[in-house]
Amino acid sequence: xxxxxxxxxxxxxxxxxxxxxxxxxxxxxxxxxxxxxxxxxxxxxxxxxxxxxxxxxxxxxxxxxxxxxxxxxxxxxxxxxxxxxxxxxxxxxxxxxxxxxxxxxxxxxxxxxxxxxxxxxxxxxxxxxxxxxxxxxxxxxxxxxxxxxxxxxxxxxxxxxxxxxxxxxxxxxxxxxxxxxxxxxxxxxxxxxxxxxxxxxxxxxxxxxxxxxxxxxxxxxxxxxxxxxxxxxxxxxxxxxxxxxxxxxxxxxxxxxxxxxxxxxxxxxxxxxxxxx
Numbered sequence: 001x002x003x004x005x006x007x008x009x010x011x012x013x014x015x016x017x018x019x020x021x022x023x024x025x026x027x028x029x030x031x032x033x034x035x036x037x038x039x040x041x042x043x044x045x046x047x048x049x050x051x052x053x054x055x056x057x058x059x060x061x062x063x064x065x066x067x068x069x070x071x072x073x074x075x076x077x078x079x080x081x082x083x084x085x086x087x088x089x090x091x092x093x094x095x096x097x098x099x100x101x102x103x104x105x106x107x108x109x110x111x112x113x114x115x116x117x118x119x120x121x122x123x124x125x126x127x128x129x130x131x132x133x134x135x136x137x138x139x140x141x142x143x144x145x146x147x148x149x150x151x152x153x154x155x156x157x158x159x160x161x162x163x164x165x166x167x168x169x170x171x172x173x174x175x176x177x178x179x180x181x182x183x184x185x186x187x188x189x190x191x192x193x194x195x196x197x198x199x200x201x202x203x204x205x206x207x208x209x210x211x212x213x214x215x216x217x218x219x220x221x222x223x224x225x226x227x228x229x230x231x232x233x234x235x236x237x238x239x240x241x242x243x244x245x246x247x248x249x250x251x252x253x254x255x256x257x258x259x260x261x262x263x264x265x266x267x268x269x270x271x272x273x274x275x276x277x
Contacts (some may be wrong), residue, residue: 010107013103032069035065037127037131043061056135066124074178074182081111082186083190083196086193088277095275102273190271190272
C-alpha cells in the first residue's frame with residue numbers, strides 16, 4: 001500500500017477504528033466519563049452511613065477528580081488502544097490492512113485529539129451539570145464555575161477588560177495541554193514494545209530532574225544575579241499591566257503547546273510510517 005490518501009477508504013477505516021476502541025476500551029471510558037455520578041454516589045453513601053446526614057461533593061473535590069480522571073484517560077487510552085501495533089502478530093495484521101499508513105495516522109490523530117476528548121468532556125461536564133441541576137446542594141457546576149476560576153487564574157487574581165476572550169483562549173489552552181499529554185503517551189505506546197506507560201513516565205521524571213539540575217546550576221553560578229523577580233512582578237502590578245502580561249503569557253504558552261503537538265504528531269507519524277515487523 002503506497003502512502004496515498006483516499007477519503008472514502010479513510011472514512012471506512014476511521015469508523016472501524018472507532019468501533020474497535022469502543023469495544024475494547026469503551027467500558028473503562030464510560031466509567032471515567034461518568035465519574036461525577038460515581039463521586040456523588042460515594043459521597044452520599046458514606047455521609048449517610050457515618051453521619052446520617054446528606055453531604056454533597058464540593059467543587060474543589062469534583063475538580064480534583066476531573067483532573068485525576070483526565071490524567072488516567074490520556075495515560076491509559078493510547079497504550080490500550082494502539083499499543084498493539086508493536087506486537088509482531090497483531091501489529092503485523094494491522095499494518096497489512098488495505099489502508100495507507102497516512103490514513104491510519106489520520107484516523108489515530110482524529111481519535112486522540114478530537115473524538116476522545118470531545119466525548120469525554122461532554123459526558124463528564126454534562127453529568128456534573130445535570131447533578132448540580134437536580135441537587136442544588138452541590139452548588140454550581142464545573143462548567144458554570146469555570147469562567148470565574150479561569151479568569152482569576154488568567155489575570156493572576158486581577159481584573160481586566162476582555163475576560164471573555166481570555167476565558168475562551170484558556171479553554172483552548174487546557175485542550176492543548178490534554179492534546180500534548182495524550183500524544184506523548186501515544187508516542188510511547190507505538191515506540192516501545194514493552195512497558196508502554198512506565199517508560200514514558202520514567203522519561204518525564206528524568207527530564208524534570210535534568211531541568212532542575214540545569215536550573216539549579218545556572219542559579220548557583222549567578223546567571224540570574226541582579227534580577228529581582230519580586231520587584232519586577234510588583235512593578236508590573238503597580239503599572240496596571242497585569243492583564244497585558246497575562247495575555248502575552250497565555251499566547252506564548254499556546255504557541256509553545258502548538259509546536260509541541262506538531263512535534264509529537266510528526267514523531268508518531270514517522271514511527272507508524274517506518275514500523276516493520
